[in-house]
Amino acid sequence: MAAIDNLLPEIRDRAQATEDLRRLPDETVKALDDVGFFTLLQPQQWGGLQCDPALFFEATRRLASVCGSTGWVSSIVGVHNWHLALFDQRAQEEVWGEDPSTRISSSYAPMGAGVVVDGGYLVNGSWNWSSGCDHASWTFVGGPVIKDGRPVDFGSFLIPRSEYEIKDVWYVVGLRGTGSNTLVVKDVFVPRHRFLSYKAMNDHTAGGLATNSAPVYKMPWGTMHPTTISAPIVGMAYGAYAAHVEHQGKRVRAAFAVEKAKDDPFAKVRIAEAASDIDAAWRQLIGNVSDEYALLAAGKGFRSNCAPVRAATRCAPPVAQSPRSTGCSRRPVPPRCPMRLRFNGSGATRTPVGCTPPTTPSGHT
Missing domain, CATH: 1.20.140.10 (Butyryl-CoA Dehydrogenase, subunit A, domain 3)
Incomplete structure (x- = not known):
């Protein structure tokens, strides 16, 4: 926490510049990376701390006290390491295997869907409000699973940056620095291991729990x-x-x-x-x-x-x-x-x- 406190003056000084830029400055993201912020909820098998979540939220509170946009993006992007830890081990390896510092954005609002196909899902949609998406190499998008024309499940699809478009639409009054732009996904195949049902998270049957069993992931x-x-x-x-x-x-x-x-x-x-x-x-x-x-x-x-x-x-x-x-x-x-x-x-x-x-x-x- 001392490392976070040491960052606060420079993040405070960049608060207005962050709003003007309409996303977090690269220097801010690098500074957060350097002090290990994004490892707080990451599993130990990937070099993370898998810490008490109260410590993570205390860190985000302090960051937000000097720059709302920085606190907002840090909290949302940071918690995605917790979410990915619940995915199948193969999905974790795809994201973190070569670079454990890889970041993930999200838009969980059901603004699209995945249709069941052989081996996975065909995903389409336009998801608003993906905070910090400019600093992420993957994203989670939320929505229903459709089979035979009907919804049969609901959860998150994990998609790499090469398979979705970011539309620059974030012209707002408050929290401009979050860069919460829109993600467009067109006919993207998502293999079954890169989908996680909310039901599986709620009843503790998520595949990632087989390798990440620390209390924080429960x-x-x-x-x-x-x-x-x-x-x-x-x-x-x-x-x-x-x-x-x-x-x-x-x-x-x-x-x-x-x-x-x-x-x-x-x-x-x-x-x-x-x-x-x-x-x-x-x-x-x-x-x-x-x-x-x-x-x-x-x-x-x-x-x-x-x-x-x-x-x-x-x-x-x-x-x-x-x-x-x-x-x-x-x-x-x-x-x-x-x-x-x-x-x-x-x-x-x-x-x-x-x-x-x-x-x-x-x-x-």
């Missing part, structure tokens, strides 16, 4: 995927809070006898409430992950799914309050103002289905 998809999204969201909230406190510390309120905003008792209450809400969100989120991991390591059952979503939604009010508290909602804000960057990034995180309150908590078990 964590439920319903925890790992939503937390992958929620951890950087909470990190961005911490970053917005820090930017707000820094801004308030310099602000002078001319209407109140040149009183410093930081001395306003009402402002202090709002700041304290925001800090409390964000801390509570993180404690709930990381506590859920830690508890589940401990139970799995002990061979016991668990409950999952609700905490990641609740943690993400808890962070929205304190971040939304920041512009009103600082006066930014009533006056022009410079385009490169840190407060604008934090606010836009945090707002953009409310759209993924994994963080949608009306739907996801219903899966709580």
Whole structure:
């Protein structure tokens, strides 16, 4: 974690450049590679650390606190090593056999499908929101398996970069630096060993468990995927809070006898409430992950799914309050103002289905 902390100043300095570039800078990805970030959830057989997932999510939270896009992409691309570990050993060898540092992007939304053919599937579709795809050599795309015109399964197809097109469409307001472009797949054959059913993950019959049996690979998809999204969201909230406190510390309120905003008792209450809400969100989120991991390591059952979503939604009010508290909602804000960057990034995180309150908590078990 010390190595991650040492990276934070340079990642913070590149935050605006990351948004302007509309993807992570190559220097940022190399720096993350150099400190071993992407090995955190990778199996030991491929040189990884297969660590406690709480450590991985803590790292993504810290990265997101200084650059939302970097935290977002790091979390999503980083968790794909956990996902690939559940695939058949042959798929792992295809991706990591020559280069264990190979990265994978994804788009799990069912925007295409695979039709059953001899030996595998014929995949077609156009998948939006593939964060970090410019830095990946493979991708996971989600969708149903179609046989005789009907869906018979649902899962992820693993496809190499040479067999899909990246469409540059990511022109957005928040999290521009994630480079979440669209992947187009046309008549691509995917062998059976490069498909993983969500059912197999949920009932612990995934082929990769035969060679990767550490407790981390028994964590439920319903925890790992939503937390992958929620951890950087909470990190961005911490970053917005820090930017707000820094801004308030310099602000002078001319209407109140040149009183410093930081001395306003009402402002202090709002700041304290925001800090409390964000801390509570993180404690709930990381506590859920830690508890589940401990139970799995002990061979016991668990409950999952609700905490990641609740943690993400808890962070929205304190971040939304920041512009009103600082006066930014009533006056022009410079385009490169840190407060604008934090606010836009945090707002953009409310759209993924994994963080949608009306739907996801219903899966709580």
